[in-house]
Each structure stands twice: as structure tokens, then as C-alpha cells.
Amino acid sequence: MAHLAVLTGAWLVLATQSALAAQKEAPLSMRCAEFAGAVLPPELIALPTAGAQIESASMVGATAPGNQQGGEYCRITGRVKALKPTTPDIRFDLNLPRHWNGRALQVGGGGYNGVVVSGTGVMPFSPDRAPLAQGYATFGDDSGHVGDSSLAVFGLVDEAVTNFGYAHLKKTHDAALALIARAYGRPPQRMYFAGGSTGGREGYTVMQRFPDDYDGVIANSPALNFSGVRLIGVKVGQAEYATPGGFIPPLLLERVYQRTLAVCDRLDGAADGIVSDVAACRAHETEIVDSLRCAGSALSRDECLTDAQLATLMVLRDGLSLPYRLAWDVSGYHGYNVFQGTHLNGSLGLGHQAQRLAVPKFFANGYLFAQGDGYLRYFVARDADFDSLRFDPQHPGKYRAQLVALSQTIGAMNPDLARYMARGGKLITLQGLADEVISPNQTIAYREALVDRYGVDEVDRFMRLYMVPGFQHGSGAFVPSVDLLGALDRWVTRGASPETLIATDIAAATNGRSRPLCRYPLFPRYVGKGNVNLASSFVCAEP
Template identity: 40%
Template structure:
């Protein structure tokens, strides 16, 4: 089936500006897309990135079957000099916007951008427009199904059709990279559409979304329904600084980063912060109403319902090196129950996301009070949602047999999606394939001091280069290096160690150089 409005194909390695402009109003028939749509159309074409990364930028819409459903808005970036490969990029939160469809996630400043390397890159808004913390779109079934994973295939197929039109052939390699919700989408891509991808990078992936949101509800109820439980920003700093004082040195170097998290579990106990009489006596201690909240977060969180991945969610690293801002994002900036969006009070982020899921996905009622939600009473609906959106299947045999490679990474200080959650999925992979076989196609890295997007060590990492060398040239990932992008410590290096190892300072050498550290479990 020919694409309406086609232009003469460029040479395999190149695309002219004239050929780019001629792609405007191109229509992709529904038969070229592997899931039901009414086809797709290019709406905007532009030459961009001059003079360094000149490329053809296409914007378009994938039309839904349900005329009341939103379009899938997508972007495709075509370099004028193409390396023959493509990179699909994931979104964040509840999506609702196209998140940086032109650049690899967390790439170091010293590494040329994906477009400059010659990759065609693309991404979508997942099938609706709105804020990353707005789940109102889920009231439309097709919009929900798109977010739950269908948009990944639809966007992929449209992009590949356009790439083939532009360059005269399909990509020789196609990778997916994403973090957070985008990491969830990366795992969805290889589990649901394994033959479409040669490799994937999933950074702090929210692969079991429903379970995470139920944990967020439990956190919100503990914070807002229990008088005196809320932990102020000053007390969040107390917790963070106390953990750092006890655990920073356990990796051989006092540098503001807790790398030896296993030793930290034994070295710090929250009871030492208890107010002498258990009452809230100010910012230098925790009351008997606040300590249970810390305890709840530092252990597997009960969901109040048995879901596909269990009845508990992974513990948050509240006592393992998370910085004060990351803790505040979980506790919120005020003790009052959540108020309208116009309020200056920042509410608990895990609760905010769970609240959206409960009101729109479960109860289908925007006015419902999720602080009164009892998950056990809605077990059937929650399991239905999990079956639609979660991606916890460890049997990725089809992807592996296709030659696919997987890189997993998570920050040890992530208070938005706890690292233990990704660890749980990695352990499922290990149980399915065995450690030796798993090592042939998957690697899991833990980044000390990295939260969901910042933290004491704000990671940059050439994951795309690592993946491509592994897939295309058979070069084993070997020792990885992460580079800090925090302004005060920009440029310092540290090994990005394979789980269960951590980077330990050797006792001598430049503390900003990865060569001065060794990956170890001791």
C-alpha cells in the first residue's frame, strides 16, 4: 500500500530539504498501522537544527477510531544524513505532551546528540493532551487504551512508514528509551511488540503503574488522615542529614552520596530521632505520630489489596540517602488535606498520582475523595486496570530470540519510584532465564545518590551508545561510567555498577575520577 502524497525517496544515507518539505500533508493509511486507527497525517514540516544538527522535523496526528477520542500527537525528526537507525522515546507521568522526542535521555554533554549521530528519533503524547499529573483523559476508553500501550505500536508503525518513505528503507536498528513512565513504555514495547525493537533502555521504569498508585494512596492516607503524622520540610532535612551523617562514609568516601545502601540499612535506625517524650517538640526530632510514617515508607508498603504483582509495594529509600527535596516530594509541604490546584501547598507526589488514578480510572468520578478509598472493595476493577496497563511479564523470550538487548537503571535515592521495584522485576527476569543466560541480554545498574531526576549525584550516562555497541557490534557493556550534572559538582565521575555492586572509593586517587573507585559488594 503506497503512502498518499509520497515523494521520491532520498538516497539511503541522506534526505534533502526539498524532500523534507514535500512530505507535508502526507497521509499514512490505516492498513499500514498494526492496531486500529483511521490513519495518520503529517500536519507540520520544518527544517530545523541549523547549522549543527540540521534535520527535518515532522509533526502529525494519528486518528482514533472513536471520533470522540483525542488524536495521538507525534513528532518525527529525520536527520539529513542518516545512520540507518531509529530511536523511539517515551514520556512521563500520565504523558499528555511530547517529551523531548529529539534527544536521548540523560545523555552526557560530551556525547553528540542522537540527531547529530544520525538517528531518526520520534515520540508521542501517548494519545491525549494535558498535564503529566492529569488522568481525566482515561474517561475515554480509546484514550486509556492508547496510554496503556497501544500508542507505542501505533506511533512506531507510523514513524517507520515515514522513515521508509524518506530514506528508501526501514531502519536497520530500532531502539526504545524512556525514564519513569517512559521506562514503563520501554518495557511495554519489548513485552508486547518484541519483534519491533532491537534494544531498550528502561530508566526507573513504572512498569506496575496500578500498584504504584495504590501505594501512593496508602501514603496519602497515612500523611493526611493521621493527625500529627505529616513531616515538615525541616524534619525531612533532619532525616536526610542524619542518614547522610551515619552512612556517607560507608563507601570509603565522605562526598554527600550514600553508595553502600546495604550497610546503611544496618547503620541507621530512625528511632534515634525520636523526641524524648514522643511529643512533637520541634524540628530536631520526630514524634510518635511521625515515626510510623517513616517506618511505613522504609518497609514494603501494604496495598490493602492483592494485585498481579502482590499485596505490597517496594519500600521507599527514605533512610538510604534520599535528599531533603526528594523527601518533601513524598510528604508534601503542608499538613492539610489536598486543596485545589491553585493552592500554594505542594501535596505528596505519590498520593497526587494515585488520587488521579482512583478518581478517574477506578471510580470514574472527578469529585470522589480518594482519602476514603478502600482498595479491597474495588479489587476486581483494580485487577482489570492492571491487566491493561501493567508490564511485569518476565517472559521476554521473543525479544531475546530476536536479538534484543535490555539496559535497566535506577537511582538508589528515587523517592518517586522506589528502586526496589525495578529490582523486583530484575529478579523475576533472573528466575525466568537464570543468571548466566540473563547476563547475555540484560544488565541492571543502580546509581547511588540519584533520585527520580536530580539528587546528590545527578546522573548523565551514554546509555544509547552502550546499547548500540552491544546490539550492533557485540561489544559487551562492561564497566559503565556516570557523570554528575549538578552545578556544584558537575563533571565528577563514578562507576555505574551492575547490581548488586556499589562504587567504593579505593582510598586514594582523584575523587572525581571513576578510576579511583571499584565496583564491589563488600
């Protein structure tokens, strides 16, 4: 077979009978190396690019070191070329299994991305068998810049910001689709997307912007209102580091968490270290706060919280309200379940040291503040020396237009999913009720906006939302493992809509126990008898 110097648009449609026959005669192991050095012209990619270049292509043997997928596959690496020489390319990986199931899965990134998503591993919070091992062609990218997920410096480059916001998803999708069609002689029968956090935002982005490209999406803990979550991070940092006495030592954050458990753990009928009935717990919030307050208390200051420290927590609880509108009429960011079982003393919680670093770091100064600070420096002010502690999100002045523009590019808050729904696209979102990074109430609010727009019956035809008690942003008192990809595929291909799912806890301390994952707004309530570590001892109840 001739070397694939250039792939043309003909490979985006079904191949001729002779071409199909040629594909069947030549095994993937022979065709794989031919992709190395291939060029994809710009017309194969719907958004403006300078085309794509394949850098390497080689078979990975079933017994090759590091291959835990249980099968042979062709690994292709490449880059989608940027329009401007000062803009980084979009680096991507594509994995083509020898035994293909006819489906493709695009995998999202995390944080500010910057690292190529290989697509070879097990999906987060899913059973051990990776999609590639199940026969999926998988692919992912770095969103168009290089660096770890905490770096926001690329915000200085317009084309890189657009790529990060949405364009990398389409550009990588189109390049991968052309290569998959060329490798197998036909395009995928089903195209799925899966991701969490930033990858969750990306999942909502592809439904909103590219609804014709995907049959199903898994979008967990989605960073939907990206500008909003970054601005509330700045407000929290200001409460901790620009307000006298606002910093809360880790021991006091632990006390807050333990107090919420003491009051709310048993409200679901089981003493299991999980606050499941968040609504009932919220009714006890005043009691919890009063018991933590130093005023009128005989407790020493290392056992109670001052008014300034409680005010810091209230910034998180109350969320952010803006006197102006971001894109899609967004006017703020919803608050967190601070007093309903959210642990703020972990690696993604609030700050662990009382002094603010010149460039805030996740553990030292808190994840939300560090990420928000970087967003203001590089995306909004575009000034590496900008002081986020002196910025007023409610009155951004000359930066307001940039904030609004960024919320349009990155925000993923457009409630218009009519095209995706009409095509029969499906969505599964799993979100922790104790998430300390992405407010669970923001995720709920987006679903409620869909219900207001389309009605609950229409939303239920295409969406499943599972709010998970005790689950934080990748950790928590309960960390669910559940086969969401299998549930999505059965829904798309067989019409078997998922209802209650059973999740196994993979948290180190409680590994192996199970709980039902209840469709929102239901939550798991203990029936009063039976093994508390078994899902069968719980029912999905109304709050």
C-alpha cells in the same frame, strides 16, 4: 516526484532498485515538504486506528534558530487518528536527519504524558550530543491526550487509557516506520527505544508486548508497577493527611536525611555526601530511627519525630502489601530506601504544607499522593469528586476489578521476555538508589523475577542494571551523565556488552566529579587513597 497523498504498505518492505535510485537522486530537502498532508491508511498500523494524518513537514536548517543539533533535518508532525470521535488523537513528531546513520530511536514520555515528545533534544542524563545530531531518526508522541504530566483526567476515556498504557507506542512506531522507509528508501537497520520514569515503563512495555519491533531499549527509573506506585502514594497521603499528627514538616524531613548521611555516608570509605553501601546502611536503620524518635528524647518537637510521623515514613519504607493479586500475580509494591540516603524534602518528595488541598498538588501535598489521588479519581473510580483519603487499597470493594484491569493495561510487570531475548534484544536500565518517586527495590525485584524465570546467565546476556547511589528521580547528591545510547548501540551492533560505566556528576553543587556505574548488585567503594572526585579512586564491590 508525485505528491504523497497516500502511503501504502509497500513502503514497509525494501523498495525496488528504481525507487532506491529515485530516492538517491532527490535530496531529503526536496522530498521533505512532500510529506505534508499525506495520509497513512489504517492497514499500515498493526493496532486498530483510523489511520494517520501528516500535518506539517519542513526542513530545519543547520543554522536555524533553536536548532542545536548541528545538522539539517526534516521535521514531520502528525497524528494517529482515534477510532472514536470522543477519543483524542495521538500527536507525534518525527525528525529525519539529512545524514542518516540507518538507525531510529523512539523516545518515551513522563508522568501522565500529554505533551508531544519532540525527540530533538539531548537524552536526559546523557552527554551533550543529541541522538538526532548523531544521525538517528528520532520520534515521540503525547500518548494520546493533551495536558501536562500531572493531569489524569483522560482516565475517563477507555481508548485513551489503552493508548496511554501501551497502544500509543505501537501506533506511533508503525506510522514512523512507514515514513522513515518512504523518506530514505529503506527501513531502519536498528530500532531503539529510550525513556525514563513513565518512559522507562514504556521501554519495558515494548519489550513485553512488541518484542519484534526493537533491537535495544534504555528504560531508566521505570514506573513498572503503575497501579502499585499509585496505591502506595494514596497510602502515604492518608498517613500524612488522614492520620492525626502524621504530617512531617520539611525541616524534619531534612533532619531525617541529614541523620542518614551522618550514619551511612562513610560506610563506602568516602565522606562524599553519597550513601553508596545501602545494604550496610540498612543494618543501621534501627539506630537511625531511634535517634530521630521524640519518645525519651530531650529534643524539642521541631528536632525529632513523633510516632505518628515515623509511621508515615514506615509506610514508604515497608511498601504496600495487598491481600489480592493484580495482573501477573503482583501482590503489592516494594518499599523505598527511606533511611538509606533518600531525600524526601525536594519538589518530588512528601508534602510541604500541613493542609491537604481539595485537588492535591505535587509540592504542596507530595508527588506520590497527588499522582495517586488523580489515578483513583479518574482511572479507578471515574469520579472527579472521589475522596482518596477514604479509599482502602487493601480492600477496594467494587473497584477491585478496575484496579486489576488497569494493572494489566498499564502495569508492564509481565516477566515473559522470552521472545525479546531470543531475538537478541538488549536492555539497559539505570535506577537511582535514592529515588523518591519510583522505588529502586521495585526495579530490583523485577530483575530478580527475570533471574528466577530464566537464570542469571540468560538475564545477563540481554540486561544491564545499574543502581546509582545518591541519584533520586532526576536530582540528588549524584546525578549521572553517561552515554547509554552509545553503550546500547555497541552492544547491539558489535556484541560489546557494557560492564562498569563511568558517569560524570551533573548535580550543580558537585558538577564534574565522576564515579563508576557498577552492575547490580555491586556498588562503588573508595579504595582508601586518591582523589575522591575521580572514578579511578573507586572499585565496584560486593555489598
